[in-house]
Amino acid sequence: MKNHYKIPMMAGALSLMASAAMAQSLDEKVNAIFASSTGWFVNLIFSPFPGTSFPWIVGWLVVAATIFTVYFGLIQFRAFPHSIALVRGDYSDPDDAGEVSHFQALATALSGTVGLGNIAGVAVAVGIGGPGATFWMILAGLMGMASKFTECTLGVKYRNEYPDGTVSGGPMYYMVKGFEERGLPMGRVLAVMFAIFCILGAFGGGNMFQANQAHAQIANVVGDYPGWITGIIFAGIVFAVIVGGLKSIASVTEKVVPFMGVLYVVTAVIILLMNFDKIGWAFGQIFEGAFTGLGVAGGMVGALIQGFKRAAFSNEAGVGSAAIAHSAVRTKEPITEGFVSLLEPFIDTVVICTMTALVIIITGQLMTDPTTGLYMVGEGGMIQTVDGNSGVALTSAAFSASFGWFKYILAIAVILFAFSTMISWSYYGLKAWTFLFGEGKGKEVTFKVIFCIFVVIGAAANLGPVIDFSDAAIFAMAVVNIIALYFLMPIVKRELNSYLSRLKSGEIKKFN
Template sequence: MKHYSIAAILALLAASPARASIGETIDGLFAASTGWFVALIFANLPGTSIPWIVGWLVIGAVVFTLYFGFVQFRSFGHALALVRGKYTDPKDAGEVSHFQALATALSGTVGLGNIAGVAVAVSIGGAGATFWMILAGILGMATKFTECTLGVKYRNEYPDGTVSGGPMYYLDKGFRERGLPLGKFMAVLFSIFCVLGALGGGNMFQANQAASQVQSVLGVPAWITGAVLTVVVFIVIIGGIKSIARVTEKVVPIMGLGYVGVGMLILIANYDMVFWAIGEIFRGAFTDSGIVGGIVGAIIQGFRRAAFSNEAGIGSAPIAHSAVRTKEPITEGFVSLLEPLIDTVIVCTMTALVIIITQQLMIDAETGRYILNDAGGVATVGDVAPGVPLTSAAFGSAFGWAPYALSVAVILFAFSTMITWSYYGMKGWTYIVGEGKTKEMIFKLIFCFFVFVGAVSSLGSVLDFSDAALFAMGVVNVIGLYLLMPIVKRELKSYMDRLESGEIKAFK
């Protein structure tokens, strides 16, 4: 069977001394230098075993959902109309459309979080984590709406017509407008975390998972994949070879559709299992299914992965969305709320369902509880590693060719996410140190170096650091969103009034 051969390859490679030494050395260095940061971000709430940060983004999402009166449901139809260009003046053609801003933002978010992250979530939190992940995704739509509206409203437009936007700009300008102190400080703090997040989740995590997938399927050592990825990223961001990035941008959406399509085929082929899988998701969400931490464990894993995957509240999306050309910043907010829906509720759920339906997670036939492995996760068939290998094994159990197709998808997803995040990181970097050729070059070189570091490091410390850096961005960003949300509310009310009175008209 497929997964046994994968396991055999993995075991073989793990035994090779060269890889173990490079990987372990870097991993050790990494854990030693970033451990304090990770510990701070993931510190438990006093007297509980719940990391405070997990609640942070979800509470934010709940607040925004209530404050804007369930905007994700009420304005869903309008968001679709905007993306289809119904409210766009044909004379503005040639400017960035809502669809393009959404597509580019999505290619930064739909990535390995959807393939690897979800596998990690269900292999630690069981099927029930899926439920909490979907819930967090739906709530996160309101957060995205808030941050992307602000992103467009407070972006910088330079005399030459280029735009630059993101939390650093709304933290600075928005705070000043409301007479709040520390706007500049918050903006710089966000930028620092943005650079770290770009190097962590936007770079090392991606390189790591791409390398481990190539290793498990094709048997290519991680350092080779790492070196190749480093060179290609170098060529694109330093060599300025735009054509590679452009090709990826076009292929990635097709890959995304293909991924969901193949997932659908597996669900259709196992149609008799779909209701069982949904039952498993609900059972795991509300009862103790035997995982470490019980229900709370499932909630934590679900929330954590949703936040990591759709990045709602993290503050990365406003950077991408702020390029759109619109007179109404709020319209981009509406459009952006589709992002967590597509990313988490559709793509992530597909991954989870495929893993559950193909029964990769071992369940004790008598008690119906998960069998745990030594590491405290759910034991998997063939003992494959959590992350991409688990998703790969799940798809592979249905279609023999799927792991190969998945390898290509993983590399492309990883690559496009890295390119997008190199841009986000650059925006943070230039906000701190200022713009300039040399300064930009320094960041790009650092970025390339970390591609290699990520590829050869083992998952544990990289994943922790990635999460920690991303969540740190979220801490700063969400504080800003709380303080600036009355501005968004005013925009929302004014826009809705004008839409109702017919002042804002559809062109088509």
């Protein structure tokens, strides 16, 4: 009798094993197709200067951030207090045109930047570039504040305002209108190029990378299973939110972003306080590694490259994406949103990324080997990370070293980070899509469906091809955007001087 029961049970088990094997095979096929079709694009964006290992795109971002910092007279430091006042709503007029408040615009843009770049991205940076990469991340974040200020001011100034109260803005619009205002050619060509890259960036860094690392952390908690399952669940939830438009997105992000930020930062602060005696040593490692490389492959240059790459991927300063979200703010003063936006790289990179790096360094999760380079120490032993393919696992191991249960909290944080980033980038991609193909419900739904399909692809692919494509797509946006910013920054300076003179004279008054 027992054998009669065993046969169907064994058959069922074999069937489940076969299904699992087929599912994993599907993941592998998706990854192979994705990797083979995007390699040329990645190579183009990250090709180094001749005779060096320094990617030209990193130099492009560094030079731009430096120019904007000098041109606007260290605006990121001068305007910091007024930026806080604007976010509090001290100067907000509810009758101004726009869809969202200063705080909601900041939360929406932050939800697109404060994400897995702060968790997995930092781990990749220190896993390849060593502790010194943190120094360059901080420097990139501080300088990037000026880039963000420039692009978001222009985003509001040249936005389209529609009769129903909705707005569309971002680099596509200031490239067309701003160039026409200055009598410059090529504005529309740049706008089309940016829109194409923005859609690719939305599918890559704002979507697939998020889904990929969310699945990695969930699998780390519950056990390995096919990525496409996570992708389908995420796609359904994301679609349910983004179908409601920007106001729906803003109402979600203004709640999710503060919660997930506080959850993550408070845990990091507790760990740092528990290891207070090591903080000085950790900063010593960061500064020493920034200029020596501490024996890591590439030395100082390797640390610099990784620091700037991951900072740019995390805070997106100069990329132009945040200008799309900030364009929807309720204000009649474009420069005010420039002030608000410069807080993003500070919160994202200077605060959160630094905390992540400090926890990784202090908890002893990094060690160097003189023959093989840098390694990651995880719960299951030593895992080599010179190729950056472990991502969120290093951060999880670092936090779990102090709190064994933190991997469960991190799983929640990763899901929230990934979710909020995806819904924000869906809006960025949608605005680029409608710029190319026109406004209309049918066109919007088409984009949203395609976006959700890429959620599934991202969860199923391996991190290597996903992170390479994500970086390339987002940095391609920066190439076009920064060209436009160079031509239009005199307009921003004019707006800045006008606003500051009126603020000083008392013409601009508080509403609250």
